[in-house]
Amino acid sequence: MMGLARDGGLLLPVTIPDVRDRLAAWSGLSYQRLAFEVMRLYIGDIADEELAGLIDRSYRTFRHAEVAPVVRVGPVRILELFHGPTLAFKDIALQFLGNLFESILSQSDRELNILAATSGDTGSAAIHGVRGRARIRIFVMHPYGKISPTQERQMTSVLDDNVFNIGVEGSFDDCQRIMKAIFRDLPFKDAHSLGSVNSINWARLLAQIVYYFYAWFRVVAETGAARVRFAVPTGNFGDIFAGYLAARMGLPIGLLVLATNENDILARFFASGIYELGSVRATISPSMDIQVASNFERYLYYRTGADSRKLTGLMQEFGVSGRLAVEPAADGRVDELFAAGSGDTARTLALIGRYYEQYGCVLDPHTAVGVATAEGFLSEAEPMICLGTAHPAKFSRAVRDAVGRDVAHHEILDRLAALPTRCKVLPASESAVRAFLEERLGL
Numbered sequence: 011m012m013g014l015a016r017d018g019g020l021l022l023p024v025t026i027p028d029v030r031d032r033l034a035a036w037s038g039l040s041y042q043r044l045a046f047e048v049m050r051l052y053i054g055d056i057a058d059e060e061l062a063g064l065i066d067r068s069y070r071t072f073r074h075a076e077v078a079p080v081v082r083v084g085p086v087r088i089l090e091l092f093h094g095p096t097l098a099f100k101d102i103a104l105q106f107l108g109n110l111f112e113s114i115l116s117q118s119d120r121e122l123n124i125l126a127a128t129s130g131d132t133g134s135a136a137i138h139g140v141r142g143r144a145r146i147r148i149f150v151m152h153p154y155g156k157i158s159p160t161q162e163r164q165m166t167s168v169l170d171d172n173v174f175n176i177g178v179e180g181s182f183d184d185c186q187r188i189m190k191a192i193f194r195d196l197p198f199k200d201a202h203s204l205g206s207v208n209s210i211n212w213a214r215l216l217a218q219i220v221y222y223f224y225a226w227f228r229v230v231a232e233t234g235a236a237r238v239r240f241a242v243p244t245g246n247f248g249d250i251f252a253g254y255l256a257a258r259m260g261l262p263i264g265l266l267v268l269a270t271n272e273n274d275i276l277a278r279f280f281a282s283g284i285y286e287l288g289s290v291r292a293t294i295s296p297s298m299d300i301q302v303a304s305n306f307e308r309y310l311y312y313r314t315g316a317d318s319r320k321l322t323g324l325m326q327e328f329g330v331s332g333r334l335a336v337e338p339a340a341d342g343r344v345d346e347l348f349a350a351g352s353g354d355t356a357r358t359l360a361l362i363g364r365y366y367e368q369y370g371c372v373l374d375p376h377t378a379v380g381v382a383t384a385e386g387f388l389s390e391a392e393p394m395i396c397l398g399t400a401h402p403a404k405f406s407r408a409v410r411d412a413v414g415r416d417v418a419h420h421e422i423l424d425r426l427a428a429l430p431t432r433c434k435v436l437p438a439s440e441s442a443v444r445a446f447l448e449e450r451l452g453l
């Protein structure tokens with residue numbers, strides 16, 4: 011629940027279990043049962059029945075019986091991760107996190123007040139993960155008037171007593187600056203039991219490892235392949251890092267294809283070994299408009315041979331100069347498990363149009379960045395699974411621009427316009443947000 015360690019570092023398990031000898035036994039399991047088997051390897055303090063119950067409750071809110079089905083589209087397969095309440099893959103982890111936190115809090119008779127800053131998807135998935143729960147309150151800041159009307163309404167139409175939406179009169183950076191300043195004040199943080207659910211939270215990664223296994227079993231059973239490839243539209247390096255962990259657990263993954271939009275710091279790293287900050291550009295796949303990928307540090311830990319001191323040195327170098335470098339292997343490759351590429355707006359729109367025309371399949375712009383990159387790494391022997399990270403209706407404007415018609419709808423989103431909303435608008439100042447927290451938390 012602490013998110014960041016108190017020394018500012020990230021948390022990782024001491025050891026990663028090797029599950030190669032269990033793959034055969036796991037191959038026919040349901041999504042929920044597989045989640046139980048994978049997660050319990052990392053969880054020592056929750057009883058088996060309790061964990062199984064948490065997992066069942068988390069995925070009962072999904073609108074597909076398989077939770078994360080795999081569908082074949084042209085030369086690739088799409089792993090559909092968007093059947094949860096807010097239609098983006100973040101629900102898979104955040105529905106679980108809400109149940110997990112509630113369980114831990116009730117066992118220890120504690121409360122938690124979550125403070126989050128969002129540019130869109132994370133905030134709504136987090137709100138839907140904890141709405142209506144005893145012992146948890148959530149305060150989500152978004153840049154007022156600067157996110158899409160759909161994204162705004164997915165958050166502000168949730169009227170549960172424990173949900174507080176704050177529209178900050180400023181940018182997303184202002185929201186993040188305010189959040190970080192408040193979290194740095196450890197006495198205030200402790201006094202108000204503040205916590206976070208951002209993407210460096212280990213439990214989120216844990217929940218995401220599961221679907222790599224699930225998809226692998228489905229596709230291997232269908233094709234008889236020995237290995238598969240995954241293409242992952244990437245921003246904060248959370249989703250693809252879960253795939254990296256699955257590979258380290260022994261899942262036979264032939265290649266992880268890291269796909270970025272114009273914000274390509276990670277793609278450049280896996281091509282050159284150099285991780286160098288650029289400036290953030292706004293694109294049609296906004297959940298990937300990120301330059302500093304907060305989970306990348308975890309990858310670097312393994313990359314430096316699990317040497318914390320070396321890692322600290324690299325991160326300090328990056329903090330000072332905005333640049334760090336690792337030595338590629340003798341063959342010039344930075345990491346043989348990874349391939350990388352980036353897709354710009356024109357290429358992404360063209361791909362969405364082509365997949366609609368040729369296969370009748372509507373892709374959201376994030377998924378499309380992954381598919382466009384994946385097409386450069388297809389193999390006869392190793393089927394390609396592209397992670398479908400959002401339902402196209404969430405980004406219907408980009409889809410309309412690509413296809414020429416309005417083809418992306420979802421009844422949940424269509425209904426939003428008629429719902430009542432609640433949101434507190436505050437100036438972009440730390441003191442205003444603090445005062446609001448104090449008033450609501452009654453301290």
Ligand SMILES: *Cc1c(COP(=O)(O)O)cnc(C)c1O
Pocket residue numbers: 098099100131132209243244245246247248249250297298376377399400
């Ligand atoms: C968050 C998000 C991503 C990026 O995932 P990371 O874990 O940050 O790499 C991609 N697509 C969608 C739709 C998202 O919401």
